[in-house]
Amino acid sequence: MENDGERVATQTMEKAGAENRRNVAISARSLVKTFGTGEFAVHALKDVDIDIRENEFFTLLGPSGCGKTTLLRMIAGFELPTSGIIQLDGQDITALPPHKRPVNTVFQSYALFPHMTVAENIGFGLKMLGRSGGDIDKRVKRMLALVQLEAMANRRTDQLSGGQQQRVALARALAPEPKVLLLDEPLAALDLKLRKNMQIELKSLQAETGITFVFVTHDQEEALTMSDRIAVMRAGEILQIGAPTDIYERPTHRFVADFIGDINILEGSVVSSEGRTAQVRLKDGAVIEARVPEGVDGSGDVALAIRPEAARLAGPDETAALSGTLENVVYFGAASYLHLRLGSGEEFVLRHSGALDAYDLSTGSVLGIALQPGRARVLE
Amino acid sequence: MADLATTHDAAPAARARKLKARDLKAMPGFKAIAWACIVALYLPLIVLIVFSFNDNRSVVKWTEFSLRWYQAALENEGIRNAAWVSVKVALVATILSTIAATMAALATTRAAAFKGQGLAYAIINQPLMIPEIVTAIATLSLFSLVKYVTGITGIGYLMAAHTAFCIPFAFMPIRARLEDMTLTLEQAGADLYATPLQAFRYITLPLLMPGIVAGAMLAFVVSLDDVIITLMVAGPGETTLPIYILGAIRRGITPEINAVSTILVGVSVLLVALLFLVQRRMEK
Amino acid sequence: MSGAQLSAAHAEAGRRARNARLGLLGPAVLIILLISILPLGITVVYSFLTPGTYGGVTWEFSTAAYVQFLFEEDIFDGTLAFNPAYLQIFLRSIGLAFGAMIGTLILGFPTAYFIATKPRQQRTFWLFLITLPFWTNILIRTYAMLLIIRDEGFINLTLMNLRIINHPLSILYTDTAVFIGLIYTYLPFMVLPLYASLEKLDFRLVEAGYDLYASRWKVLSHVIAPLAKPGIIAGCVLVFIPGLGAYITPELLGGGKKLMIGNMIAIQFGSSRNWPFGSAAALILMALVVIVLLVYARAAGREAKAHG
Structure with missing residues (x-):
């Protein structure tokens, strides 16, 4: 339903012509980046198309080496694509050098200038743009207030903590009011608690400034909590673009399902289908109803994805969709994760949040599994 | 247990010695x-x-x-002239070699490695690999040929020779400094609207400065101390301080030589001490 | 942007990078090519010419310079007789340089090891103590050594005052004096690379050696020395090459009587006025140095491969 709505919306926008241009901040078409030639060629990006809308928090998510940083560096202007085109607000910026693009970057290492004070760092971009000293001072003060570092204006950057350096890097990149802010795994160097705080701060900063954020990370949790939309990448290709709920609950690709959160992937074959719903026979003989997402072929041998929280232990009076022998129980307080071995030999993890008193939890006991209707999905 | 305790009490000195000998690193x-x-x-x-x-x-x-020998040395016109020639040559050689070395170091570190980089390093370091006496007579041969063909004479030849052998010394610390500097800082500059020239002026150059200062000081010391090449290449009236000292030693030992030598050593020590301080600050 | 435009942008970026590189490398490379490498070519040419009467050369081809290295022409009948004088100078130079190399290694290794095992704070100070003489004028250091070992120098006077000896030890103007001078001059050249290698040494390996029942000497020869090999090789090259071409040390401490190659070459361009012979001798010296450097490059390459 949602997918259909989106398609209609896209078609309307395309008809509107110039009208929709305003809503797309960055648009890349057929981007290819190849390092080296011949036998030793490394394909960092293979024909990537992407549209990043204005004012959105957009995340490029994927394991290291998937091409997310290469894509970011191309938008920043540090790399030229081998072929393809990048537009910013409808203007071709593919070959424009970095200093001519109204795009700023927060580097993974922060890249603060060690020979300048905090204030000088933040004011650098404005100085290069030729703004007057008074303008720069005013803007630097506002940025310092925004990241709560007023007291640190005249410190050297090496006297700051990791979290403070991170804020300076952010303020420095935001000071010239870029059209797009690029963030290259900016939270990777922070400890867990600080990272959680900065996630919230970044998100509210984005809402406050209304600037388009393009965020690169390999941390799926970070991506899910902060983003308006996520592009999941692997080996130089974009596998799926969508809102966090789309990506998490409606993955279309086996890799996406596996990469984001815990998931059970079961092999099976389609027995019958009706519309976007299919009956799938698993290897141990059980037949399960599953949704077939848009663009996925729902016939023959398929893989099924079921989140642990979409399953629970079947009650004594319920008919179980599946059953397995218990191997392990991991207690998490609010819920328990039960590791079961299905008749097919496949492992199945479920998250049970109710009481467990009624069940025999000794290793090797056979337990029934109940599934939430409509949560099992066929993967590409 | 009790036994062990008494032995220790009985000979604390021996025990201390034994423990010291247990320092595994010491030889x-x-x-x-x-x-x-x-x-x-x-x-x-x-x-x-x-x-x-x-x-x-x-x-x-x-x-x-x-201080009579210092007074004598300072009043000695030969020494004063030699000192002036030394400083003149060292300054010119330092400035030229530091500029050339800085440019070369930028070319070999600020971009991707290129074909011929090894050859460029080999050429720049060549003066270090050949015995000075060979460079000295080779340079003399070339310069005498050039003088014969063009008829041009002057202190320029000496300055040129010094510039050449100072380049690898200036090159070393500048290149080391650049290799320690990540390219990300310049990229951050470009990202913040600095043109390539502005990025060099506001980011690369200030960060590189300690390396340039170290390189210049090394070049200055090396030029000031040179004997062999200067001995061969210097024309009449181009006697540097080391050459003057060498001549004076040959004529006979006097405390005046000690005084001049002490001054020259003092200048080197001062520069090297400064260099150490600059490098320690660089490490911070 | 069309493909053509993009490839033009690529070409433009490549060309700009190449131009910048050439422009930046140009001055340094040009200066050294013209003033340090081109002269070597001239030296090759000169070595095949005839000496000029007042120094310089006459443009007449001759191999006399190379013949003179081993043979002497009889003034009366023009026959060639074997003359080992120059060969002896070369052999003595090689011997002295080699001896200095071994001497500095024996003294330098314990010194570098001692500094490397000091606490970090003290290390800087010790390193400074070694570096200072390294950058002090070699001529002045040699002169200072001359003041010490003269017959009426510091050492002899002290020993005589202490009544250990009655007559001064005559060291100056002997091979011993040159040998001492070379060790004194080049000791820092040995200590610095040795220190660089030993400083990186992981002393847990030494502990492991002791743990596996090695004695001190075994740990030194089987654990520490192999790990410090790159430093040992570099130090040996840094002492041997300049030692071979030494000029000031034999000039002052050998008193012009105990010649080394460096002095012999200089004399040809000075009082002997035989530039072709001086050029030939310089080229033979260079050939020796190139051989040493090639051996070094191979050893260093093997070392890098073994640890790479």
């Missing part, structure tokens, strides 16, 4: 050799310096503290 006799080396390195220089302040013609028998 017997190494400390003595190290100290002997330091003493041997400094004793001759200390004797030279002490007797430069001796109120006596002798460079061995101490009588009384005096």
Whole structure:
């Protein structure tokens, strides 16, 4: 339903012509980046198309080496694509050098200038743009207030903590009011608690400034909590673009399902289908109803994805969709994760949040599994 | 247990000695050799310096503290001229070689490695790999040929020769500094609207400065101390301080030589000490 | 942007990078090519010419310079007789340089090891003590050594005052004096690379050696020395090459009587006025140095491969 709505919306926008241009901040078409030639060629990006809308928090998510940083560096202007085109607000910026693009970057290492004070760092971009000293001072003060570092204006950057350096890097990149802010795994160097705080701060900063954020990370949790939309990448290709709920609950690709959160992937074959719903026979003989997402072929041998929280232990009076022998129980307080071995030999993890008193939890006991209707999905 | 305790109490000194011998890194006799080396390195220089302040013609028998040999050295027109030539040549060689070395270091570190980079390094380091005497007579041969063909003479030849052998010395610390500097800082500059020239002016150059200063100081010391190449290449009236000292030693030993030598050593020590401080700040 | 435009942008970026590189490398490379490498070519040419009467050369081809290295022409009948004088100078130079190399290694290794095992704070100070003589004028250091070992120098006077000896030891103007001078001059050249290698040494390996029942000497020869090999090789090259071409040390401490190659070459361009012979001798010296450097490059390459 949602997918259909989106398609209609896209078609309307395309008809509107110039009208929709305003809503797309960055648009890349057929981007290819190849390092080296011949036998030793490394394909960092293979024909990537992407549209990043204005004012959105957009995340490029994927394991290291998937091409997310290469894509970011191309938008920043540090790399030229081998072929393809990048537009910013409808203007071709593919070959424009970095200093001519109204795009700023927060580097993974922060890249603060060690020979300048905090204030000088933040004011650098404005100085290069030729703004007057008074303008720069005013803007630097506002940025310092925004990241709560007023007291640190005249410190050297090496006297700051990791979290403070991170804020300076952010303020420095935001000071010239870029059209797009690029963030290259900016939270990777922070400890867990600080990272959680900065996630919230970044998100509210984005809402406050209304600037388009393009965020690169390999941390799926970070991506899910902060983003308006996520592009999941692997080996130089974009596998799926969508809102966090789309990506998490409606993955279309086996890799996406596996990469984001815990998931059970079961092999099976389609027995019958009706519309976007299919009956799938698993290897141990059980037949399960599953949704077939848009663009996925729902016939023959398929893989099924079921989140642990979409399953629970079947009650004594319920008919179980599946059953397995218990191997392990991991207690998490609010819920328990039960590791079961299905008749097919496949492992199945479920998250049970109710009481467990009624069940025999000794290793090797056979337990029934109940599934939430409509949560099992066929993967590409 | 009780037994062990009494043995320890009985011979605390022996125990301490044993514990010291347990320092696994230490090797017997190494400390003595190290100290002997330091003493041997400094004793001759200390004797030279002490007797430069001796109120006596002798460079061995101490009588009384005096600055008379310094006064004599400063009043000696030959020494004054030689000092002026030395400084002139060293300054020109330092400036030219530091500029050339900085440019070359930028070319070999600020971009991706390129074909021929190894060759470029080999050429720049060539003066270090050849015995100085060979460079000296080779340079003399070339310059005498050029002088014969063009008829041009002057101190420029000496300055050119010094510039050439100073380049690898200036190159070393500048290249080391650049290799330690991540390219990300310049990229951050470009990202913040700095043109390539502005990025160099506001980011690369200030960060590179300690390396350039170190390179310039090394070049200056090396030029100031050179004997062999200068001996071969210098024309009449182009006597540098080391060449003057060499001539004076050949004529006979006087405390005046000690005084001039002490001044020259003092300048080198001062520059090297400064260099150490600059480098320690660089590491921070 | 069309493909053509993009490839033009690529070409433009490549060309700009190449131009910048050439422009930046140009001055340094040009200066050294013209003033340091081109002269070597001239030297090759000169070595095949005839000496000029007042120094310089006459443009007449001759191999006399190379013949003179081994043979002497009889003034009366023009026959060639074997003359080992120059060969002896070369052999003595090689011997002295080699001896200095071994001497500095024996003294330098314990010194470098001692410094490397000091606490970090003290290390800087010790390193400074070694570096200072390294950058002090070699001529002045040699002169200071001369003041010390003269017959009426510091050492002899002290020993005589202490009544250990009655007559001064005559060291100056002997091979011993040159040998001492070379060790004194080049000791820092040995200590610095040795230190660089030993400083990186992981002393847990030494502990492991002791743990596996090695004695001190075994740990030194089987654990520490192999790990410090790159430093040992570099130090040996840094002492041997300049030692071979030494000029000032034999000039002052050998008193012009105990010649080394460096002095012999200089004399040909000075009082002997035989530039072709001086050029030939310089080229033979260079050939020796190139051989040493090639051996070094191979050893260093093997070392890098073994640890790479």
